[in-house]
Amino acid sequence: MNFTVERDQWIGLLTRVQGISERRHTMPVLSHALLSVGKSEVTLVASDLEIVVRCVQPVEAREAGSIALPARKLFDIAKVLPKGPVSITGREGNSVDISAGQGHFRLAGLPSQEFPEMPEVPKADPVSVDSEVFRKLVDRVGAFSSSDETRYNLAGILLEKLDVEGKIFLRMVATDGHRLAMADGEVPELGGLLVEKRVLVPKKGLFEIRKLAEGGPGSLVLSASDKFLFAGKGDTELWVRLLDAEFPDYRQVVPKDNQQVARVPREAFAESLRRVAVMAPEKVHSVRLSFSGKQLEISTASPELGEARDLLGVEYDGAPVKIGFNGRYLQDAISGIEEETARIEFKDDVSQVIVRPEEDRSYLAIIMPMRIF
Missing domain, CATH: 3.10.150.10 (DNA Polymerase III, subunit A, domain 2)
Structure with a gap:
C-alpha cells in the first residue's frame, strides 16, 4: 500500500467515520477503520455491526493494499500534520508509515481480513x-x-x-x-x-x-x-x-378532545422556558404553566436552589388552569416549530397536551403533564 492525499481531504474523510467506530467494543477490530487502496482511490470503512459507513476519496495511488487501522488515533495523527500532501505507506507486520513535511508516524493495525464483511446494497430501486x-x-x-x-x-x-x-x-x-x-x-x-x-x-x-x-x-x-x-x-x-x-x-395516543387552546408567541415562550429552567430541579426539570386570561406565568421551585417565574402575554379564553411539565420536554416540542405562534391544546391539568404550530399541520408533539407539589 502506498498513496498520497492532501491533508485537509484526509481529515474530511476520517471525520465521516469517527461516529461509527466503537472504541469500547468487545471486538477490538471495531475500533478500527478498514483502509483499502485501489488504482486511483482510497476507501475507508467503519462499522459497529449496526451501522456501516463507506467513504471514497480520489488519491494518487502507487500501490494497492488494505489494512485495518485504529480510527481515533488515525484521526488524531491527521489533525496534527502540517498542511500539504500526506504520504501513507504499508509495512510488514500490519502497520503503516504516515509522513507529511518533517513529521513521521508509524501506526500499528490489524489484518484487513479481521474486519466484518460489508452488507450488500439493497436491490430495491433507490x-x-x-x-x-x-x-x-x-x-x-x-x-x-x-x-x-x-x-x-x-x-x-x-x-x-x-x-x-x-x-x-x-x-x-x-x-x-x-x-x-x-x-x-x-x-x-x-x-x-x-x-x-x-x-x-x-x-x-x-x-x-x-x-x-x-x-x-x-x-x-x-x-x-x-x-x-x-x-x-x-x-x-x-x-x-x-x-x-x-x-x-x-395514532391511538393523539388526544381527540383537547378543547382548551392557548396561543403563545413561540420565540418569547422558548426564551421564558430557558430562563426559568436555570432554577428547575435537576432530576425532573419541572416547570408549571399557569394560564389565566391573557397571561401565562411560567414558574419553577427547587428546595435546594430557590425559585423562578416569568410572565408572558398569550391568547387564552378558558378557565384558569395550572399544568406541570418536564421543562426540557416543552423546549424540545417548541424547537420543532418555525412559525411565530404555537398552539398548546389541552383538556385539563392531568391529560395529554398537544403542542403544534398555529397553521402548519406537518408537525405536532404530545407531552404527558406531571404533578408538581
Whole structure:
C-alpha cells in the first residue's frame, strides 16, 4: 500500500467515520477503520455491526493494499500534520508509515481480513429524498425517542409513507413513553422505498444519515431491504440495521378532545422556558404553566436552589388552569416549530397536551403533564 492525499481531504474523510467506530467494543477490530487502496482511490470503512459507513476519496495511488487501522488515533495523527500532501505507506507486520513535511508516524493495525464483511446494497430501486426535508424531519422528532436500551421498540424512530390528497409524505414518529412527536415531509418518490411497510430505524443510525444529509448540496439516495436502510450521498454510503420490534400504535395516543387552546408567541415562550429552567430541579426539570386570561406565568421551585417565574402575554379564553411539565420536554416540542405562534391544546391539568404550530399541520408533539407539589 502506498498513496498520497492532501491533508485537509484526509481529515474530511476520517471525520465521516469517527461516529461509527466503537472504541469500547468487545471486538477490538471495531475500533478500527478498514483502509483499502485501489488504482486511483482510497476507501475507508467503519462499522459497529449496526451501522456501516463507506467513504471514497480520489488519491494518487502507487500501490494497492488494505489494512485495518485504529480510527481515533488515525484521526488524531491527521489533525496534527502540517498542511500539504500526506504520504501513507504499508509495512510488514500490519502497520503503516504516515509522513507529511518533517513529521513521521508509524501506526500499528490489524489484518484487513479481521474486519466484518460489508452488507450488500439493497436491490430495491433507490429513492431520491431532498436532504433538507430529511434533516428537518430528524431534527423535529429525534429528541423524543427513548435512550433506555431495555425499551427496545422505543429506541428507534418510525419511518412510514403517508398519502394525503394524492401527495406522498414521509412521516417520522418518535416516543419515549412520556412524550411523542411526529413530523411529515413531502417526498414524491417515496412509494419505491416504503411501498407496503414501515421501518423502525435506530436513533443513532438515523442521526448518522442526518449528518450525511447536511454534508453539502444534493439529495439523499435511500433504499431498504428487510434488514438494512441504505443511504448514499456523493462519495459516502451508509447502512443502518433496522430494529426488529413493534412500534406502538401512535395514532391511538393523539388526544381527540383537547378543547382548551392557548396561543403563545413561540420565540418569547422558548426564551421564558430557558430562563426559568436555570432554577428547575435537576432530576425532573419541572416547570408549571399557569394560564389565566391573557397571561401565562411560567414558574419553577427547587428546595435546594430557590425559585423562578416569568410572565408572558398569550391568547387564552378558558378557565384558569395550572399544568406541570418536564421543562426540557416543552423546549424540545417548541424547537420543532418555525412559525411565530404555537398552539398548546389541552383538556385539563392531568391529560395529554398537544403542542403544534398555529397553521402548519406537518408537525405536532404530545407531552404527558406531571404533578408538581
